[in-house]
Amino acid sequence: MSTAIGIVELSSIAAGYQAHDAMLKAADVESIIARTICSGKFLVVIGGSVSAVTSALAAATHVAGGFLIEVLNIPNIDRQVFAALSGTVQLSADHSRAMGIVETFSATPIIEAADAAVKTADVTLYRVHVSMAIGGKGFMLLNGDVAAVNSAVDAAKEVIKVSGMLVNTVVIPSASPQLFMDYV
Template sequence: MRSAIGLLEIKNITKGILVADAMLKAANVELVMAQPLCPGKYVVMVAGDVGAVQSAVRSGQAAGGSDNIVDEFILPNAHASIFPALTGCTNVKEIKALGVIESFSVASAIIAADAAVKAAAISLLEVRLARGMGGKAVVTMSGDVGAVSTAVRAGSDVIKESGFFLDSLVLPAPHKNLHEVLY
């Protein structure tokens, strides 16, 4: 059961593979993601009960060494819509207002997405993770203008202190053809 998720974002691929192995050996967790991302980083995400995820992340930190960790998180109660948004599997039929949060790290974008979807009645469209974007990550969402504004503010605020926040945007009425090029 995916009650919690934990992620380590590593500076390089070899350490990332080592971290993934250590995390899986440390606790009974499900491997959600272990892959290289731009610019040569490696991301490992696990899911499971809170204690197991905490144990796995601690073991990954120890294996990778603090000098190699770009960012990290443990979300004890991740919103269910995070998972389809991470894989780009959300069914986008219409974009009402469009909200976008841009971040310098994968971990902070996922944290922002979780905070956004918990703050307002919006639909997460995608959490795009550093593929072809120089290590940046982007969260997109849609809903009514007020809800999107609230969600973007909540998601942005939760990561501003980390120094990974880059920018955000709310388009109250995006052009109908914009939907086709976004997804």
């Protein structure tokens, strides 16, 4: 079971494949996302033990050269983040509460913000979308009572402030049930 996530974003597709290969050879990690993203970049997200992810990120950094845009290691990541990244979250029948949306200018900060959000409040993180077909941006969708969603969104904003990559946040109290069905 993965306990950490490692993220590498590169400005070259070729360097992205090379870095991904180096990561897989360096440690016992699993690929969560490995693909081209908007603006001609390459994103690799891996999961594994803290030490394995650390080793894999070191290998990627070593081969990436000047193509490395960002590298991030999130140890002890909340399990909800894995499910939301893979699109396997099932909302309960009582999901028509508040909806929180957090949007970033790039992929990496949204994953870190999602982890902070779910560790702060009793919310369900049901979608984390990174970069594909949205101009390199990232966004996440949260569900819960209004106070919890507000707390989670505030925590996410604090994390994103560090990178300066925040686009927008919105909390919709008593969101329409159809809204949740359209975006799961």
